[in-house]
Amino acid sequence: MIALLDYGVGNLKSIENALRYHHKALQVETVNNADKIKNYSKIILPGVGAFGDAIRKVREKHFDEAIREEIIKGKYLLGICLGMQMLATKSFEYGEHEGLNLIEGEVKHFRDIITDLRVPHIGWNDVDFVREDVLLKNIENKSDFYFVHSYFFSCRDQAHVLGQTDYGVNFASIVKKDNIYGAQFHPEKSQEAGLKFMKNFVEL
Amino acid sequence: MLKNRLIAVILVRDGRVVQSVKFKHTNVIHSDPIHAIESFNKWAIDEIVVLNVSRDDSNKEYFVGVIHRISEECFVPLSVGGWITDVDYARRVLANGADKLVINTHAFQHPKFISELAQKFGNQCVIVSIDSIQNEQGYEFATIDKGRKLTDMKTIDWAQQAESLGAGELFINSIDFDGNRKGYNLKLLQSITECVTIPVIAMGGVFTWDHLAQGITTAGASAVAAANIFHYTEHSTKKAKKYLLDLGLNFRKI
Numbered sequence: 001m002i003a004l005l006d007y008g009v010g011n012l013k014s015i016e017n018a019l020r021y022h023h024k025a026l027q028v029e030t031v032n033n034a035d036k037i038k039n040y041s042k043i044i045l046p047g048v049g050a051f052g053d054a055i056r057k058v059r060e061k062h063f064d065e066a067i068r069e070e071i072i073k074g075k076y077l078l079g080i081c082l083g084m085q086m087l088a089t090k091s092f093e094y095g096e097h098e099g100l101n102l103i104e105g106e107v108k109h110f111r112d113i114i115t116d117l118r119v120p121h122i123g124w125n126d127v128d129f130v131r132e133d134v135l136l137k138n139i140e141n142k143s144d145f146y147f148v149h150s151y152f153f154s155c156r157d158q159a160h161v162l163g164q165t166d167y168g169v170n171f172a173s174i175v176k177k178d179n180i181y182g183a184q185f186h187p188e189k190s191q192e193a194g195l196k197f198m199k200n201f202v203e204l
Numbered sequence: 205m206l207k208n209r210l211i212a213v214i215l216v217r218d219g220r221v222v223q224s225v226k227f228k229h230t231n232v233i234h235s236d237p238i239h240a241i242e243s244f245n246k247w248a249i250d251e252i253v254v255l256n257v258s259r260d261d262s263n264k265e266y267f268v269g270v271i272h273r274i275s276e277e278c279f280v281p282l283s284v285g286g287w288i289t290d291v292d293y294a295r296r297v298l299a300n301g302a303d304k305l306v307i308n309t310h311a312f313q314h315p316k317f318i319s320e321l322a323q324k325f326g327n328q329c330v331i332v333s334i335d336s337i338q339n340e341q342g343y344e345f346a347t348i349d350k351g352r353k354l355t356d357m358k359t360i361d362w363a364q365q366a367e368s369l370g371a372g373e374l375f376i377n378s379i380d381f382d383g384n385r386k387g388y389n390l391k392l393l394q395s396i397t398e399c400v401t402i403p404v405i406a407m408g409g410v411f412t413w414d415h416l417a418q419g420i421t422t423a424g425a426s427a428v429a430a431a432n433i434f435h436y437t438e439h440s441t442k443k444a445k446k447y448l449l450d451l452g453l454n455f456r457k458i
Contacts, residue, residue, distance in 0.1 A: 009325070011298055011299070011301060011302070011303055012271075012299075013275060013299070013300065014275055014278075014279075014282075014301055014303070017275065017279075017301075018275055018279060021279070029211045032259070048298075048303075048325060048326055048329060049324065049325050049326045049329070050323065050324075050326055053323075053324075053330050077338075082326075108255070117206075117399055118402055118403050118426060119401065120327060120328040120372050120373075120402065120403070121206065122328060122372065122373060123206050123208070123209050123250070123403070123425070123427070124206070124207045124209065124250055124401050124427065125205065125207065125454040126205065129349075142458045144207060144457075146280070146281055146282070147206075147305075148328045148373075149327060149328060150327060150331075150373075166205060167206055169428055186277070186281070186303070189279060189280055189281045189282075189303060190279070191247055191279050191280060192247065194279065195279060
């Protein structure tokens, strides 16, 4: 059973549709109460919008504590887009905000690094799988995934980078630390490659 | 490397898919928008834009239901617009499966609306659509209300203002070129892509696959969109994609 954390932002329905594409009978439920997270075997932290606003809502709902308790038990967590960025230590999106600090790193604006490319980074870009992982099973290396973001995750430890993507800078597009995963792209909007990614997560 | 995008636009009027010629939406192409989605080669298109072009807002709730159904079949980004005039409605459109919002008339009349949506949902979620028309002196001006009302704002100025207010993308259509089968208004598009730093989506006038290519190579657009042409050619999206890739352009392979 997969818990899709609902804190008022994000296109949860598309994630649900994509998870069920290869697993028609999959039990996936949107969860807006932190106490219920323990009833699920996997957790997805979605997210669109601004970092400060999102992390505040995550804390207000006590999702942060619940997530920590569950991942210690070995449950898998997947952060998508802003949900991945919230795994970081801190973000510099409109000020400075503390993240969940589950994977050490900082979230920075593309404009801090690049000047000659259009921002936001919107569209399909390829992901270079820097190491093998069961989450990437049966997905061709350098497949295109759909991105839509202005900030990127800068990992402190390269060992936590599972996939990287070039947009003026080589940024971490998939991160992994133990049972915690994050994807900067939207697997639920990335057609075949994305649907396989979701399938692999379901089958972890 | 980031790819250019091929976008299919679906115009929905009173719940039915219509054709657009110079912003008149009279010919019904599909009675149910879901058939339009099914008629595309699902794996060739990079993004879908669905616009509610109804004359009034009386069926905007029905339209949310249309989006809900479309999103169940749609594993590419879905951008949705038409009659988005408040944050609550925008939120419902997003909750029903849209990934990005396309705003036009209301954004022009209330420019703060762009910032409001950008703060709530992020810049990347906000596409400002501009319907441009050329005046007798040859200058491009923004229109609103589906091209029915001329404004005194130059298209280029509105484009720059929209960017500074927080738009994440621009969707540029040309009334003079819409449905005329001569290709995009390349001059207009080029002037805009040169003066903004956000992605620009080209729209209006495509009749050959080469018109799509021109939007990228001549006008510098990040994405090329079309409506009518994709409905009238079999396997159209796949053929269009193949043409663009064969030219050596940087699109996502199928």
